[in-house]
Amino acid sequence: xxxxxxxxxxxxxxxxxxxxxxxxxxxxxxxxxxxxxxxxxxxxxxxxxxxxxxxxxxxxxxxxxxxxxxxxxxxxxxxxxxxxxxxxxxxxxxxxxxxxxxxxxxxxx
Amino acid sequence: xxxxxxxxxxxxxxxxxxxxxxxxxxxxxxxxxxxxxxxxxxxxxxxxxxxxxxxxxxxxxxxxxxxxxxxxxxxxxxxxxxxxxxxxxxxxxxxxxxxxxxxxxxxxxxxxxxxxxxxxxxxxxxxxxxxxxxxxxxxxxxxxxxxxxxxxxxxxxxxxxxxxxxxxxxxxxxxxxxxxxxxxxxxxxxxxxxxxxxxxxxxxxxxxxxxxxxxxxxxxxxxxxxxxxxxxxxxxxxxxxxxxxxxxxxxxxxxxxxxxxxxxxxxxxxxxxxxxxxxxxxxxxxxxxxxxxxxxxxxxxxxxxxxxxxxxxxxxxxxxxxxxxxxxxxxxxxxxxxxxxxxxxxxxxxxxxxxxxxxxxxxxxxxxxxxxxxxxxxxxxxxxxxxxxxxxxxxxxxxxxxx
Numbered sequence: 001x002x003x004x005x006x007x008x009x010x011x012x013x014x015x016x017x018x019x020x021x022x023x024x025x026x027x028x029x030x031x032x033x034x035x036x037x038x039x040x041x042x043x044x045x046x047x048x049x050x051x052x053x054x055x056x057x058x059x060x061x062x063x064x065x066x067x068x069x070x071x072x073x074x075x076x077x078x079x080x081x082x083x084x085x086x087x088x089x090x091x092x093x094x095x096x097x098x099x100x101x102x103x104x105x106x107x108x109x
Numbered sequence: 110x111x112x113x114x115x116x117x118x119x120x121x122x123x124x125x126x127x128x129x130x131x132x133x134x135x136x137x138x139x140x141x142x143x144x145x146x147x148x149x150x151x152x153x154x155x156x157x158x159x160x161x162x163x164x165x166x167x168x169x170x171x172x173x174x175x176x177x178x179x180x181x182x183x184x185x186x187x188x189x190x191x192x193x194x195x196x197x198x199x200x201x202x203x204x205x206x207x208x209x210x211x212x213x214x215x216x217x218x219x220x221x222x223x224x225x226x227x228x229x230x231x232x233x234x235x236x237x238x239x240x241x242x243x244x245x246x247x248x249x250x251x252x253x254x255x256x257x258x259x260x261x262x263x264x265x266x267x268x269x270x271x272x273x274x275x276x277x278x279x280x281x282x283x284x285x286x287x288x289x290x291x292x293x294x295x296x297x298x299x300x301x302x303x304x305x306x307x308x309x310x311x312x313x314x315x316x317x318x319x320x321x322x323x324x325x326x327x328x329x330x331x332x333x334x335x336x337x338x339x340x341x342x343x344x345x346x347x348x349x350x351x352x353x354x355x356x357x358x359x360x361x362x363x364x365x366x367x368x369x370x371x372x373x374x375x376x377x378x379x380x381x382x383x384x385x386x387x388x389x390x391x392x393x394x395x396x397x398x399x400x401x402x403x404x405x406x407x408x409x410x411x412x413x414x415x416x417x418x419x420x421x422x423x424x425x426x427x428x429x430x431x432x433x434x435x436x437x438x439x440x441x442x443x444x445x446x447x448x449x450x451x452x453x454x455x456x457x458x459x460x461x462x463x464x465x466x467x468x469x470x471x472x473x474x475x476x477x478x479x480x481x482x483x484x485x486x487x488x489x490x491x492x493x494x495x496x497x498x499x500x501x502x503x504x505x506x507x508x509x510x511x512x
Binding site: 005044048060062065086087089092093096099100101 | 267270300301326335339340343348350354439441
């Protein structure tokens with residue numbers, strides 16, 4: 001069985017405690033009423049899964065605080081990362097390669 | 110749970126400071142002297158090295174060199190220069206001697222080159238070590254004497270879930286026992302201003318925290334550099350705000366007694382925040398938290414006897430002067446890099462122990478290391494150091510904070 005941690009009851013995202021494949025039911029550890037979330041795609045250990053719908057432009061909440069805003073509509077069960085969440089501070093946040101986090105704006109020629 | 114009354118032998122310096130190691134420090138004053146300094150300290154027991162690469166001198170770097178050379182774990186110093194540079198080894202030795210420690214210095218050009226300098230340096234180290242071994246005053250050390258610094262690096266999402274919370278709980282235990290704790294990385298507190306301000310011990314400290322936060326945020330905007338890296342992203346962290354929250358937890362839950370700048374030290378026990386962010390300056394030089402080693406040097410300059418380094422992804426670095434304990438909240442990382450990891454905080458995520466139990470476990474490890482147990486990075490010879498050009502508005506060379 002796979003688990004994810006919802007740190008604060010107001011969080012709309014949780015952290016996976018194991019690698020999850022697409023369509024897997026993940027048990028939510030936390031204080032909210034939700035029990036289970038089904039993944040829409042494979043999501044890696046320590047990465048975030050949406051446990052509430054997050055409309056484009058609204059805050060992604062973790063630890064009970066905003067960790068940035070959704071750059072597109074996010075559905076329950078989606079992987080939340082660089083492709084759909086941008087920092088409100090760091091303008092380089094949306095320019096990075098999704099899976100590795102490596103920069104795409106630096107020349108090596 | 111009440112703490113046992115820990116006590117172990119340490120070293121009383123003539124300036125009144127108490128150390129948990131009895132080291133000779135070799136300090137070089139320009140990159141050109143680096144190789145010679147390393148050859149001098151090579152194979153010499155209990156002899157560590159730091160140095161500054163620049164030929165042009167810098168007030169921040171000089172303050173940092175002097176703070177490190179008079180650290181309580183240091184008993185004696187050898188300063189080595191090439192002979193052309195601005196930074197003066199003679200003055201370093203003089204300041205160190207005024208603190209009651211033995212100190213010597215020479216220029217490589219005067220000694221007659223590499224081989225002659227290595228020979229001369231090794232003779233000096235042998236003499237200094239003999240003096241330390243025969244002349245050091247041994248005293249009992251207890252938890253109220255201890256200063257611990259915490260830094261995270263190679264963070265992933267477990268750092269904010271397990272690694273940093275365990276350190277935070279341990280920090281609370283140490284502060285309750287009368288000890289002193291320092292954390293830093295204000296550039297990793299972005300987005301948390303109100304949470305930070307709520308932790309101020311006094312209204313004056315609240316003003317200090319607000320100033321430090323505003324300076325950090327402005328700085329990050331100006332240089333367009335935020336303290337988040339590809340490894341953090343791969344580890345499940347997406348935004349600096351998210352990383353910040355995980356990083357801030359390592360400070361525990363006690364009131365913050367004040368903000369100290371690099372090379373200043375806490376004036377009383379409790380939790381302190383170190384600010385390493387550069388101040389506005391005509392040359393605009395100095396990144397903040399350029400790498401983990403820079404932050405670790407800052408914490409040691411504040412007098413930390415031991416460094417707790419929290420790494421979810423798995424870093425391998427160590428530190429000179431103060432032993433470094435490596436903690437990971439990621440069980441996969443712990444077993445994958447067990448030869449480098451000292452403490453598995455991931456056990457609180459697998460349900461093997463509670464946060465409180467892990468904090469007590471960490472306390473036991475800290476006391477053992479303070480009593481001489483060698484950490485993984487120490488045994489592997491990791492003593493990375495990093496001293497850079499930077500500017501901070503700290504006019505006085507006298508130790509102490511601005512309160």
